[in-house]
Every structure is written in structure tokens, then in C-alpha cells.
Amino acid sequence: MTKKLLEMRSITKEFPGVKALDNVNITVNEGEIHAVVGENGAGKSTLMNVLSGVYPYGSYSGDVFFDGQLCRHQGIKDSERLGIVIIHQELALVPYLSIGENMFLGNEQQRRGRIDWHKTHQKAEEYMRIVGLQENPHTLVKDISVGKQQLIEIAKALAKNVRLLILDEPTSSLNESDSKNVLDLLLRLQEQGVTSIIISHKLNEISYCADRITILRDGSTVETLDNQSAEIPEERIVKGMVGREMTERYPTRSRKVQDEIALEVKDFTVYHELFPDRKVVDNVSLKLHKGEVVGIYGLIGAGRSELALSIFGQAYGTKASGKIYKDGVLLELNSVPDAIRANIAYVTEDRKGSGLILSNSIVHNITLPRMDFVSQGMRIDKDLERKTADHYRESLDIKTPSVGQLVENLSGGNQQKVLLGKWIFSQPDVLLLDEPTRGVDVGAKYEIYQIINELVEEGKSALFISSELTEILGMCDRIYVMNQGRIIGEFLAEEATQEIIMNRIMQDSKGEIGA
Amino acid sequence: MRTEKVMGSGQKKESLAAEVRSLFVSNIRDYAMYIALAVIFLIFTITTKGLFISSRNLINLVNQTGYVAVLAIGMTLILIIKHIDLSIGFVAGFLGAVAAILLSNGWNVWLVIPTVLACGVLVGVYQGFLVTKIQVPAFVTTLAGMFMFRGLLSMVTAGTGTIIVRDRVFLQLSNGYIPDLPWGANFDFHLLTMLVGIGLVAAMIFSQVRHRQSLIRYQFKTNSPTIFAVKQVALSVIIMVITWIMASYRGIPWTAVIVTVVLLIYNFVLTKTRFGRHVYAIGGNAEAAELSGIKVNRVTFLVFSSMGLMAALAGMLYTSRLASATPTAGLGFELDAIASSYIGGVSVGGGVGRVTNTIIGALVIMSLTNGMNLLGVDISFQYVVKGAIFVLAVAFDITTRKRAKA
Numbered sequence: 063m064t065k066k067l068l069e070m071r072s073i074t075k076e077f078p079g080v081k082a083l084d085n086v087n088i089t090v091n092e093g094e095i096h097a098v099v100g101e102n103g104a105g106k107s108t109l110m111n112v113l114s115g116v117y118p119y120g121s122y123s124g125d126v127f128f129d130g131q132l133c134r135h136q137g138i139k140d141s142e143r144l145g146i147v148i149i150h151q152e153l154a155l156v157p158y159l160s161i162g163e164n165m166f167l168g169n170e171q172q173r174r175g176r177i178d179w180h181k182t183h184q185k186a187e188e189y190m191r192i193v194g195l196q197e198n199p200h201t202l203v204k205d206i207s208v209g210k211q212q213l214i215e216i217a218k219a220l221a222k223n224v225r226l227l228i229l230d231e232p233t234s235s236l237n238e239s240d241s242k243n244v245l246d247l248l249l250r251l252q253e254q255g256v257t258s259i260i261i262s263h264k265l266n267e268i269s270y271c272a273d274r275i276t277i278l279r280d281g282s283t284v285e286t287l288d289n290q291s292a293e294i295p296e297e298r299i300v301k302g303m304v305g306r307e308m309t310e311r312y313p314t315r316s317r318k319v320q321d322e323i324a325l326e327v328k329d330f331t332v333y334h335e336l337f338p339d340r341k342v343v344d345n346v347s348l349k350l351h352k353g354e355v356v357g358i359y360g361l362i363g364a365g366r367s368e369l370a371l372s373i374f375g376q377a378y379g380t381k382a383s384g385k386i387y388k389d390g391v392l393l394e395l396n397s398v399p400d401a402i403r404a405n406i407a408y409v410t411e412d413r414k415g416s417g418l419i420l421s422n423s424i425v426h427n428i429t430l431p432r433m434d435f436v437s438q439g440m441r442i443d444k445d446l447e448r449k450t451a452d453h454y455r456e457s458l459d460i461k462t463p464s465v466g467q468l469v470e471n472l473s474g475g476n477q478q479k480v481l482l483g484k485w486i487f488s489q490p491d492v493l494l495l496d497e498p499t500r501g502v503d504v505g506a507k508y509e510i511y512q513i514i515n516e517l518v519e520e521g522k523s524a525l526f527i528s529s530e531l532t533e534i535l536g537m538c539d540r541i542y543v544m545n546q547g548r549i550i551g552e553f554l555a556e557e558a559t560q561e562i563i564m565n566r567i568m569q570d571s572k573g574e575i576g577a
Numbered sequence: 578m579r580t581e582k583v584m585g586s587g588q589k590k591e592s593l594a595a596e597v598r599s600l601f602v603s604n605i606r607d608y609a610m611y612i613a614l615a616v617i618f619l620i621f622t623i624t625t626k627g628l629f630i631s632s633r634n635l636i637n638l639v640n641q642t643g644y645v646a647v648l649a650i651g652m653t654l655i656l657i658i659k660h661i662d663l664s665i666g667f668v669a670g671f672l673g674a675v676a677a678i679l680l681s682n683g684w685n686v687w688l689v690i691p692t693v694l695a696c697g698v699l700v701g702v703y704q705g706f707l708v709t710k711i712q713v714p715a716f717v718t719t720l721a722g723m724f725m726f727r728g729l730l731s732m733v734t735a736g737t738g739t740i741i742v743r744d745r746v747f748l749q750l751s752n753g754y755i756p757d758l759p760w761g762a763n764f765d766f767h768l769l770t771m772l773v774g775i776g777l778v779a780a781m782i783f784s785q786v787r788h789r790q791s792l793i794r795y796q797f798k799t800n801s802p803t804i805f806a807v808k809q810v811a812l813s814v815i816i817m818v819i820t821w822i823m824a825s826y827r828g829i830p831w832t833a834v835i836v837t838v839v840l841l842i843y844n845f846v847l848t849k850t851r852f853g854r855h856v857y858a859i860g861g862n863a864e865a866a867e868l869s870g871i872k873v874n875r876v877t878f879l880v881f882s883s884m885g886l887m888a889a890l891a892g893m894l895y896t897s898r899l900a901s902a903t904p905t906a907g908l909g910f911e912l913d914a915i916a917s918s919y920i921g922g923v924s925v926g927g928g929v930g931r932v933t934n935t936i937i938g939a940l941v942i943m944s945l946t947n948g949m950n951l952l953g954v955d956i957s958f959q960y961v962v963k964g965a966i967f968v969l970a971v972a973f974d975i976t977t978r979k980r981a982k983a
Contacts, residue, residue, distance in 0.1 A: 377868060399870040408868065416868050419861035421928040430858055430869045433851045440850050445791070464798075484869075 067092040067257050068226060073124035075108055082108040084281045090259060095252055097268040098261050100278035101303055101503035106261050110228055114148045115141040145225030149215045151234055157204035162186035164203050165218045189217040193247055209240030216247060227258040233267060234501055237361040237529050245271045263503060265296040277302040304505050312536035315515040319539050320352040324523040325492045330384030332372040338380050342368045344547035350492060350523040357538030358527045359563060365547040366527045367411060370494040374408035375401030402431055407490035409481060411497035417481045420470035425451040427469055427480055431488040454483035458513060475506030482513060493524045511537060531560050545570045596801055606922055606977050614941050621948030629948055632826040640751050640898060642943040643832035644891040646936055648910055649917035650843050651887030653935045654880045656918050657860040659927035660715035663911050664722030665888045668700050670907025671730040673892030677740040677902035678733060686746045694889045701885020705878040734904040741901045751898035754828040767828035774820025778813045785809060843932045860928035916967040917942050925971055
């Protein structure tokens with residue numbers, strides 16, 4: 063007989079004018095891995111905030127029972143006392159503190175008001191062993207990879223005697239091997255009796271590790287599926303999330319890759335911004351044909367974003383060398399404005415950090431890269447500007463009452479569309495797309511793929527950088543594989559498979575160690 | 578799901594009371610500023626037995642506010658791009674003294690004014706260079722500047738002490754009024770001032786109506802016609818009352834003309850030009866702005882240069898007002914300017930703010946100074962009050978913004 067660890071009954075949470083949660087029910091059994099899925103804005107984060115006490119008891123209606131007890135959390139501290147620990151999507155580690163210090167941040171190992179450093183580091187090593195991390199606890203967090211940082215977050219939760227671990231998109235910034243590492247850790251912890259709730263957009267990961275799956279849509283529970291006895295096909299989950307069948311995950315385009323080369327990069331080498339002897343991009347040469355989507359796949363740290371950024375007017379790195387030809391003409395790109403004028407666009411992987419001005423309106427964001435298109439002399443033509451933004455709102459289907467809306471009020475998927483709209487407005491021939499579907503839900507992903515297809519069908523070309531191999535395989539005509547700053551393989555879409563590409567990377571990394 | 582009510586013909590309309598309430602809730606940040614100003618006016622009018630509200634004192638208030646308003650306009654841009662300038666008080670004081678020295682050495686006033694303005698730009702260029710090219714944080718650069726210019730001010734006034742200014746044109750800047758029309762003598766009020774006031778009302782109504790039409794054309798949410806009309810009438814009455822106060826005294830002070838011109842230019846640049854858009858973009862997200870092709874360093878440099886220019890102008894207004902340059906001129910001006918901007922709604926997080934509201938902020942701060950002076954409040958206690966109002970305004974701003982987001 064399985065025991066219920068958590069039961070949330072008819073939870074309703076309203077914000078002014080918005081019903082974020084509407085009568086949500088969810089039950090989590092002791093010792094299971096329970097997945098919560100849903101599109102952006104379906105209410106997943108709100109539900110977790112109710113559970114962890116971010117929204118205090120009384121600000122929502124409905125009851126939360128943990129271990130049979132009614133919870134009346136007033137804040138996060140209350141829920142942590144019961145052993146409910148949430149790990150947020152954006153890692154909450156302090157870069158300039160050591161692993162040990164981070165692990166016990168807010169939970170310091172002290173004796174008579176003084177921190178016991180021996181105990182801190184000893185216990186840190188103990189928890190690091192559990193999560194399978196081999197590092198010195200004195201190492202600063204900024205010096206280790208994102209994958210390892212995620213493991214530290216989990217170790218930190220374990221150090222708080224966690225009974226229910228909640229992970230919000232734990233793998234969104236990890237590559238495939240690091241992601242698998244995290245999921246395997248969850249399965250190991252499960253054997254030791256830790257219950258977890260995982261929120262993720264990556265359905266393959268959910269089928270891999272979850273015992274049961276609860277689907278939310280528009281603030282309500284749709285259903286809870288049992289993944290234990292028989293594995294549920296991803297299409298079935300998607301259907302629940304979007305409320306309709308999604309037969310095609312990737313839209314097809316009438317293949318029109320032209321022979322003409324749009325962009326050619328030759329012998330490109332870029333050094334690290336802070337450590338000028340470290341090569342980040344190492345002698346890279348690549349080509350983009352008109353009407354082509356070219357993928358760049360590589361593990362995190364392979365130098366993909368750095369390559370794209372340095373092509374984009376040397377926005378990254380120092381001592382860049384190599385040549386860039388566009389339509390056969392050698393370009394001299396020394397600044398971002400140079401690149402924009404040469405009709406190259408870079409769509410960043412980090413829309414909030416370096417893509418959008420969240421406190422500005424949709425209109426102001428879209429016209430930012432080419433304000434000369436909507437100005438007469440010094441003066442901005444506001445009517446024309448608004449008309450232009452309205453055009454992109456309609457053609458990209460950005461869901462908002464008006465283009466005067468501030469971007470910070472939009473959902474992730476709609477923000478991503480604004481980001482795309484901004485760069486489509488700059489009239490590029492070549493788009494450098496860095497993780498264009500990061501953190502957006504299945505439905506919006508499909509729409510973004512369609513937008514990309516329309517662009518290349520017009521004869522533009524796209525460089526498609528992604529950490530999701532399935533997406534690369536689904537969208538690209540040709541794929542370059544990058545590792546440690548170098549291009550180590552080039553495959554046509556027809557000949558590439560996940561195995562071939564991953565093997566290529568493994569071989570290359572091994573060669574590196576052997577040499 | 579956000580439900581926006583678009584006011585269409587024959588659609589169900591919100592009741593007037595509901596609309597007023599929703600207007601109030603969504604603009605509480607702006608209204609709070611006006612309410613604060615009204616409360617300050619009311620309190621001082623009662624405690625000074627009407628002396629505060631007299632024409633003479635109100636004109637005095639305008640002249641007093643001039644230099645702070647000019648500084649606050651420059652400061653608004655600095656704060657929007659998330660920098661700060663602590664040096665402006667003594668930069669203004671020093672440049673005001675430079676103007677006085679040049680005048681007492683017999684320079685022509687029409688040469689002195691542009692020279693001092695150019696010196697102000699130079700100061701801004703120097704600080705802007707340190708902030709952008711060398712990447713010294715603005716806080717450090719301008720704190721050092723505060724010391725340096727304080728020292729320079731002491732040095733240039735050391736020999737003579739207070740430097741008296743006698744140039745009639747220069748004194749007009751903060752003490753004079755616009756001349757009247759030739760046939761104005763037939764009226765017992767200042768005719769040109771009345772005409773300007775009436776013109777202003779007409780221009781305001783015209784531009785508001787045009788703005789409203791364009792909002793309707795793009796189907797944006799607009800206020801109901803009643804509210805719109807009430808707002809226009811109220812604003813017109815306020816403008817006409819101010820006009821009447823000035824016209825029945827001696828007309829529009831030159832300070833008001835100077836501040837208005839500066840305000841119109843800065844407002845145009847911020848709201849209607851690419852440069853202004855770049856300023857807001859940098860304040861909102863400098864990294865995204867850089868990747869959108871905006872030269873962040875260049876804009877920052879220009880904003881600091883404009884601050885220097887405004888400091889020079891403020892310094893001259895202050896010297897003109899006192900008819901002399903003193904060794905302590907400029908003390909605490911930066912606080913008044915920063916407080917005016919924040920009270921006027923510049924966000925502490927950067928990226929948000931309007932120079933038109935900053936002017937109201939400056940009026941709030943200077944009404945406090947003026948009123949407390951009338952009451953004979955001790956200057957030490959005035960600092961305490963101003964400091965408290967400043968921090969309260971920012972605290973209020975942060976809480977209302979937080980609530981708006983939740």
C-alpha cells in the first residue's frame with residue numbers, strides 16, 4: 063500500500079484579473095518521482111510556489127496536506143522545516159563562494175555562534191559523494207561547469223534533510239550527458255527514499271524517470287498518467303498539454319536549399335575575453351547556403367555561442383582572426399552595428415539577460431536594432447513604428463492586447479517571438495539563432511520552427527545552434543558538430559543520427575585526452 | 578487572462594466611478610506626486626497664514642526652483658542609465674564662481690555664458706571619459722569630482738571671499754521678468770504673460786486631442802470623453818491660475834522661460850528621438866542594447882556631457898539669484914537633484930523616468946525648502962526633513978512598483 067506524502071486539494075489562486083490556478087488537485091506518493099508538465103503559463107510555477115510557501119496560507123483557497131498534516135506555511139522557511147525543498151530553474155548559487163560555503167548557505171554548520179569550517183567541508187564532501195561529484199569543497203562555484211553546479215544545488219537540498227525535492231526545469235541549461243547525469247541521480251535518490259517532483263519541458267526526460275505524470279493546462283489539472291507500468295508515448299503527453307493531437311513535432315518545408323553561398327566563414331579563431339591565451343573558437347570554417355538551415359551541435363562550452371557572437375561584429379572575444387564572406391564579398395565587421403548593417407542578425411540564447419529590454423514595450427523592443435527604418439532624420443515616426451510592430455504581432459501571432467504592452471508582462475513563448483520579431487525587422491539575410499526555443503513550451507516551439515521555415519523559404523539562411531539534438535535533427539539541412547572550439551564533423555541531415563553525432567563527440571574528446 | 582475593455586460605441590461602458598477608481602489605482606505612482614505637492618501647499622499656506630500662496634512668494638518659489646530643476650533634468654538621464662553623479666553640486670558652485678570672476682574681470686556677459694557652458698561640457702566629458710573608457714564606476718568618479726570641485730571652489734573664492742556680481746543682464750537670469758508688449762501699459766496685468774498663458778492652454782488642448790485621436794485610431798485604451806474633458810478643464814484652470822498669479826505680479830520670470838526651454842528640448846529628445854530611445858534601452862538592459870547595435874559607451878558619454886552642461890547652467894542661475902558667488906555654493910544640490918528625479922518617478926532600478934515628472938519632483942523639494950524658510954525652520958532640521966522625504970519617496974516608489982508586478 064503506497065502512502066500519500068503530499069496531497070493538494072482544489073487549490074485555487076487568483077491574481078488581480080487572472081485565475082492562475084483553478085481547482086488543481088495533485089497527489090504525490092512517498093518514494094515516487096512525479097512529473098508536472100504543461101505549457102508556459104499553465105500554472106506549474108504558481109502551484110509550486112503555493113506548495114513551498116512563497117504564497118502564504120490564506121492567499122489561496124484549497125488545502126495542502128503533507129504527511130497527513132494540513133500545511134499553513136507562512137513562508138519558505140516553514141516548508142523547508144517539513145523537508146520540502148525547491149530548486150529553481152535559475153541556479154541560486156553564489157559564484158564567489160566555495161562549494162562548501164554554498165552548500166550550507168542559510169543552513170550554516172555552527173557551534174556557539176561560530177561557523178565550524180571543518181564540519182562544513184567534511185559534510186560537504188559527504189553530500190558530494192552522494193550526488194557523485196568529485197571536486198574539492200574549497201573550489202569556488204564560478205570555476206565549475208553548470209552541470210556540476212546543478213549537482214551542488216541537489217546536494218544543498220539533501221543537506222537540509224529533504225523529504226520532497228522539487229526541481230523546476232533542472233536540465234534547461236544542461237547538455238544531454240549532464241542532463242542524464244542529473245536524472246540518474248534522481249533515480250538513485252529515489253531508491254534511498256527521496257520523493258521528488260520534476261517540472262520539465264523535455265518530455266523524453268520525463269518518460270525516462272517519472273513514475274506518474276500530472277498534466278496542467280490553463281491553470282487546471284487535466285489528468286494524471288501512470289508511467290510506471292507502461293511507458294507513455296510523448297505524443298500522448300503533448301496531446302494532454304495542448305489539448306489536441308500534435309502529429310508533427312517539426313513542420314516540413316518545401317526544400318529549397320539554393321546553390322549560392324550566403325555566408326562563408328574561413329579560418330576563424332577567437333580568444334577568450336578574460337584569458338587571452340585561451341582559444342575559444344579554433345580555426346573554424348563553415349558555409350551557409352541561401353535557403354538553408356545549418357545546425358551547430360556541441361556540448362555546453364564547445365564554443366557555439368562564442369562563434370556566433372564573434373561573427374556578429376566581434377561581440378565576443380579578443381584577437382579574432384579569419385575571414386567572413388557574404389554573397390562572395392569579404393566583410394570587415396568590427397562592431398555590432400557593422401554586422402547589423404551587413405544584414406546579419408544574432409538572436410541570443412538568453413532573451414532576458416541580453417535579448418530584450420523587459421521594462422520597455424513590444425514596439426520599442428522590435429524597432430530597436432534598426433530605428434533608422436522608422437525615423438525621419440532625428441525624429442521617430444511613431445505611427446509608422448506602431449504599424450510596423452502591429453505587423454509583427456499579427457504575423458508572429460504574439461498574444462497581447464496591444465503592442466504598447468511591456469515585454470515583462472508576456473509569457474516566455476511570446477517574449478521569444480518578440481525577440482525573433484525584433485531581428486526579422488532588421489531585414490537580415492543571415493540569422494544566427496542561438497537556442498531559439500529555450501524555455502518555451504511545445505506549442506510555441508512549433509510556431510517558432512514555422513517562422514524559421516518561412517524565413518529560409520524566402521531565401522534567407524539560418525545558423526541553428528541548439529543543445530537539443532532531436533531539434534537539430536528535426537530542423538536542419540546540414541549539421542556541424544563542434545567540440546572544444548573546433549568543428550569536428552559535418553553531416554547532411556539524411557545521414558545524421560543521434561548515435562553518429564554523440565559518437566563523434568566522444569571520440570574527439572577521447573583523442574584529446576590521449577594526445 | 579487579461580481582459581482589456583476597449584471602449585467602443587454602444588459597448589457596455591464602465592461606470593464613471595469605476596473608471597475614476599481604476600485610473601487612480603493604475604496611476605497611483607504619478608498621482609501620489611501631485612497629491613504630495615498639494616498637501617505641502619496646503620500645509621504651508623495654513624501655517625504661514627497665506628504668506629506661502631502669495632504671488633510674490635510663488636514667483637520666488639519658481640526662481641528658487643530653477644537651478645534645481647535644471648540639475649534634476651540632467652540627473653534624470655544619468656539615473657535612467659543606472660549611473661549617478663555626486664559631483665554636480667560643487668561643479669555648479671565652481672562654475673558659478675568662474676562666471677562671477679570672468680564678469681568681474683570685465684568680460685562681456687554674452688561671452689561669459691557660452692564660455693561657462695562649454696566649461697560644464699568639458700567637466701562632463703572628463704567624467705564621462707573616466708566612466709566609459711577607463712570603466713571607473715560613476716559613483717567613484719563623481720565622488721572624487723565632488724572633492725575636487727569643492728576644493729577648486731574654495732581656491733577661487735579664497736582671496737576675495739564672496740564675489741559680487743553687478744552685471745545687469747546676468748542678474749536678470751534669476752531675478753528678471755520678460756518685458757511686456759508696448760501697449761501692455763493699458764492693462765493692470767502683464768499682457769504678454771496672459772497671452773502666453775492662453776496660447777499654452779490652446780496648444781495643450783490641441784495636442785491632447787490629437788494624441789487621443791491617434792490612440793483611438795490604433796484602438797488603444799482611452800479614457801471616456803467625460804474624464805478626458807474634466808482633465809482638460811482642470812489642467813487649463815491650473816495653467817490659467819498660474820498665469821494669472823504671474824501676470825498680476827510682474828510677468829513670467831526669465832528662469833521659468835529658461836527651465837521651460839530646457840525641459841521641452843530634453844522631453845523631445847527623450848520621447849521622440851533615437852537617442853532618447855537608446856537611453857531607455859540602456860537603462861533597461863545594457864547588454865541587450867549593446868547586442869542591438871547601440872553604442873552604449875557613446876550614449877553614456879553624451880549623457881555625462883549633458884549633465885556637465887546642466888551643472889554649468891544651474892551654477893549661473895544660482896550665482897545670478899544670489900547676485901554673488903560664495904565659497905559654499907552648491908552644497909547639497911546633488912541631493913536635491915537626485916531627490917527630485919526619484920520623487921518624479923525615476924525608477925531606482927533604471928530604465929524608467931520622465932523629465933516632465935522630474936520638474937514636479939523639483940517643485941515638491943523646493944516647496945519644502947521655501948515653506949520651511951518662511952516658517953523660520955532651522956537649516957539643520959531642514960536637512961533631516963528633506964532626507965526623510967527623499968527616502969520615503971523611494972520606499973514608496975519601490976513598494977508601488979512591486980505591487981504593480983504581483
